[in-house]
Amino acid sequence: xxxxxxxxxxxxxxxxxxxxxxxxxxxxRDPNLVPSALVNRPLPEFTKPDLFDASATVSSTQxxxxxxxxxxxxxxxxxxxxxxxxxxxxSERETDITFVGVNYKDDADAARAFLQERGNPFKxxxxxxxxxxxIDLGVAGAPETFIVDSTGTIVYRHVGMIDNKVWxxxxxxxxAKIQ
Amino acid sequence: MNKFIAxxxxxxxxxxxxxxxxxxxxxxxxxxxxxxxxxxxxxMRCPMCLNANLSGSDAPIAADLRAEIFKQIQEGRTNPEIIxxxxxxxxxxxxxxxxxxxxxxxxxxxxGALLLAGFFILRRMLAAAHAAPATEKLSTEEMQQLxxxxxxxxx
Numbered sequence: 174x175x176x177x178x179x180x181x182x183x184x185x186x187x188x189x190x191x192x193x194x195x196x197x198x199x200x201x202r203d204p205n206l207v208p209s210a211l212v213n214r215p216l217p218e219f220t221k222p223d224l225f226d227a228s229a230t231v232s233s234t235q236x237x238x239x240x241x242x243x244x245x246x247x248x249x250x251x252x253x254x255x256x257x258x259x260x261x262x263x264s265e266r267e268t269d270i271t272f273v274g275v276n277y278k279d280d281a282d283a284a285r286a287f288l289q290e291r292g293n294p295f296k297x298x299x300x301x302x303x304x305x306x307x308i309d310l311g312v313a314g315a316p317e318t319f320i321v322d323s324t325g326t327i328v329y330r331h332v333g334m335i336d337n338k339v340w341x342x343x344x345x346x347x348x349a350k351i352q
Numbered sequence: 353m354n355k356f357i358a359x360x361x362x363x364x365x366x367x368x369x370x371x372x373x374x375x376x377x378x379x380x381x382x383x384x385x386x387x388x389x390x391x392x393x394x395x396m397r398c399p400m401c402l403n404a405n406l407s408g409s410d411a412p413i414a415a416d417l418r419a420e421i422f423k424q425i426q427e428g429r430t431n432p433e434i435i436x437x438x439x440x441x442x443x444x445x446x447x448x449x450x451x452x453x454x455x456x457x458x459x460x461x462x463x464g465a466l467l468l469a470g471f472f473i474l475r476r477m478l479a480a481a482h483a484a485p486a487t488e489k490l491s492t493e494e495m496q497q498l499x500x501x502x503x504x505x506x507x
Contacts, residue, residue, distance in 0.1 A: 210443035278412070304416045311441040313399040313413050 209330040210311055216321050217309035224276050224298035231299040241271045241321040247279040248287050250315040256334035257291055263340055264294035274298040277307050277315050322351045385425050392421050399442050
């Protein structure tokens with residue numbers, strides 16, 4: 174390989190520019206968006222106490238045949254408070270979708286009071302007191318929200334709060350695709 | 353007196369920095385189990401904090417995962433089983449040392465390849481410099497010119 178003298182001068186410039194492009198690309202990415210290991214995998218199996226009836230349980234087998242939005246939340250989590258009105262509003266509008274609330278490492282009494290006071294978007298509410306379902310879902314904190322399709326497969330994991338914009342730009346197109 | 357107080361304050365500040373982020377009170381079945389526990393929580397990354405391992409993180413999820421690892425060690429699970437359990441839930445991200453696969457080839461061998469390329473280029477440059485005639489004699493004319501410049505600068 175022979176490069177003429179003049180062209181050789183541009184080699185460092187090209188290397189520098191490609192390095193710059195790579196780093197700029199990296200700068201624009203959100204480091205908090207850790208890829209989820211559970212996307213395209215079945216929803217983990219679980220049987221957990223019902224939040225509103227401690228003697229009853231909610232199990233993963235009940236979440237079949239339809240599209241489910243599984244929201245991991247807690248009263249100790251400020252973004253969960255912030256997204257709650259949106260969840261109530263969206264659940265009233267999107268009646269084809271079943272909303273499931275996983276009350277994550279929370280005080281059950283406080284959680285019940287919260288939902289009774291501010292509206293309950295969830296058809297199923299379950300308690301994950303020890304956070305074991307959270308670990309099975311690969312949850313790092315709250316809020317996190319999963320879309321589950323009619324075959325029981327996790328289609329998407331959302332980290333952070335949901336509002337109308339997030340719903341319209343991310344959730345609605347994905348759900349339209351699997352409906 | 354003031355010096356004494358200052359010294360005491362300094363001592364206390366040293367004490368404060370030596371406290372660790374996470375200390376769990378655990379009783380292990382064997383010393384080996386304890387060693388494995390510390391190995392695993394040092395190798396694994398906290399899923400919430402991007403750059404802290406499980407042993408160094410105060411995040412609630414890190415405490416939960418430490419408890420999960422402890423539980424699994426007590427149940428007699430092997431290290432590969434525990435790592436597989438974590439990786440199935442949190443992906444490769446949970447491991448500080450990324451596995452070697454198609455997506456990480458560049459990460460593993462990129463720096464080495466760049467270093468080799470650097471050596472190669474350096475060798476070629478040195479060889480080129482060596483091959484070129486090191487000194488070229490000045491012609492008589494050029495010698496006179498040089499002398500006149502040196503003479504001028506002396507004045």
